[in-house]
Each structure stands twice: as C-alpha cells, then as structure tokens.
Amino acid sequence: MQQPLQPAFQPPQPDCLVWYAGDPCDVLIQQYHQATELSQRKEWQASVIVPLQKQIDDQQRIIKSLQVQIAAQTNAVLQSEAHTGAIFSGIGAGLGAALAFIVALACFRRLARKSPIMKQEQDEAAPSTQLNGTSLAASKAAVATCDSESEQHVYSAYHP
Numbered sequence: 001m002q003q004p005l006q007p008a009f010q011p012p013q014p015d016c017l018v019w020y021a022g023d024p025c026d027v028l029i030q031q032y033h034q035a036t037e038l039s040q041r042k043e044w045q046a047s048v049i050v051p052l053q054k055q056i057d058d059q060q061r062i063i064k065s066l067q068v069q070i071a072a073q074t075n076a077v078l079q080s081e082a083h084t085g086a087i088f089s090g091i092g093a094g095l096g097a098a099l100a101f102i103v104a105l106a107c108f109r110r111l112a113r114k115s116p117i118m119k120q121e122q123d124e125a126a127p128s129t130q131l132n133g134t135s136l137a138a139s140k141a142a143v144a145t146c147d148s149e150s151e152q153h154v155y156s157a158y159h160p
C-alpha cells in the first residue's frame with residue numbers, strides 16, 4: 001500500500017514589489033505560485049488515491065479468496081467425477097466379464113454338442129429310445145402314415 005504523499009516544501013511567500021516583468025521578484029512570485037499549485041495538486045491526488053488504493057487492495061484480497069474457493073470446489077468436483085467414473089468403469093468391467101463368461105459357456109455347449117464324442121454318446125443312448133425293437137424315427141414315420149390314412153377315411157366318409 002502506498003504511503004500518503006507528504007506535502008512538498010513550499011518556499012515562503014515573497015514580500016517584494018514587482019517593478020517590471022522578469023525582475024527577480026516576479027520570478028520568485030511565479031515560482032511560489034507554481035510550488036503552491038503543485039503542492040495542492042499532490043494533496044488532492046493523495047486524498048483521492050489513498051481511498052481508491054485501499055478499495056483496490058480490498059478487492060484484490062476478495063478476488064484471491066474467491067480464487068482459492070473456486071480451486072477447492074473444482075478439485076472436489078473433479079474428485080467426485082473421477083470416483084463416479086471409476087464406479088461406472090468397474091460396473092462395466094463386471095458386466096463385460098459376465099457377458100464374456102455367458103458367451104464362452106454358450107459356445108462351449110454348442111461345440112460340445114457337435115463334437116464326435118457327444119455324437120458317440122448320443123448313439124449309445126439311442127437304444128433306450130427304441131419302442132418294441134423299432135427306433136424312434138420309425139415310430140414317428142408310422143404315426144404320420146396312420147394319421148394320413150385316417151384323414152383320408154374321414155374325408156371320404158363325408159364327401160362321397
């Protein structure tokens with residue numbers, strides 16, 4: 001903060017009589033008036049500048065405190081966003097792993113059904129699906145034949 005300006009040295013008012021322009025007494029009176037005017041101007045500037053400088057200093061202090069507050073709030077928001085992002089990343093990774101596990105399990109089951117070992121096991125289990133010495137496929141074919149014959153009898157009975 002600036003110190004208030006001290007009043008400049010003022011020479012004493014000359015008490016001589018001016019006889020012509022430019023004589024030594026006239027020069028002393030002009031210097032006195034210039035010094036008085038300069039002193040008054042400096043006092044006026046000091047009376048105006050000191051309160052304004054105080055106001056500027058107060059506002060700079062307020063600005064600095066607000067900058068610190070904004071920085072703290074910004075850090076808090078960034079930490080919160082980072083935490084939220086980490087949570088969502090964790091959830092995404094968990095869901096991705098679960099989906100990958102399900103896909104792997106489905107692919108494994110599909111491959112297992114098509115493998116020659118599974119076909120061999122199905123062929124070995126096929127005799128248990130036979131009815132009275134006929135295979136399941138033969139039984140289905142016989143049922144289809146019977147159904148078509150009965151439909152023909154029913155149709156011919158109603159349509160001569």
